Amino acid sequence: MFPVADQAAGQVGTRTRFRYRERDGRVWAEYDGGDILRGHLVGTRVGDRLDFRYVQLRADGTTASGHCVSRVEALPDGRLRLHETWRWESGPGSGNSVVEEPPRGTTPTAP
Numbered sequence: 001m002f003p004v005a006d007q008a009a010g011q012v013g014t015r016t017r018f019r020y021r022e023r024d025g026r027v028w029a030e031y032d033g034g035d036i037l038r039g040h041l042v043g044t045r046v047g048d049r050l051d052f053r054y055v056q057l058r059a060d061g062t063t064a065s066g067h068c069v070s071r072v073e074a075l076p077d078g079r080l081r082l083h084e085t086w087r088w089e090s091g092p093g094s095g096n097s098v099v100e101e102p103p104r105g106t107t108p109t110a111p
Contacts, residue, residue, distance in 0.1 A: 001082070001099045012036060018099060027052060035059050041068070048072040050082065053089075065090045079103070 001020060006013040015034035020027065027050055031039040036056050043052020050070040057063055068086040075081055079101040087094035 001080070001101055004098045004100060007095065007097060012039075012097065031056075043068075045072075054086075063090070064088060075100070077104070 001018040003012055003014050003016055012031070013034040016031055016036050016039075017033045018029050018031040020029040022028075022045060025045050026042075027045050028042045029040070031041070035058055037059055039054060039056035041052045041054035043050060045051075048071055050068070050072065052070075053065065053067055055063065055065040066086055066088040068084050070082040070084045073081040073083060081098060081100040084097045084099065085094075086097065
């Protein structure tokens with residue numbers, strides 16, 4: 001999955017790629033790209049709601065962690081889109097973002 005818009009520097013952006021997994025309502029992912037060298041998230045899914053915590057290592061050597069609640073939307077072509085509401089727990093800040101699966105048969109590349 002990939003973000004559809006950039007966030008502030010040091011955060012997830014359009015060059016970040018997520019690799020989500022789910023089993024029995026447990027959700028986890030690894031992510032990297034752009035300003036993020038390595039990120040991990042873990043949480044749960046109930047219905048169309050994901051609730052997870054994340055931690056990441058930024059390119060500048062700093063770390064950050066936070067909490068996110070996402071609503072899963074099935075797009076007409078079968079892809080998934082996540083509408084995220086997040087907040088940092090390691091410092092001030094919060095926001096909203098959208099990530100989605102790439103079109104079938106493609107692999108998104110960094111712009």
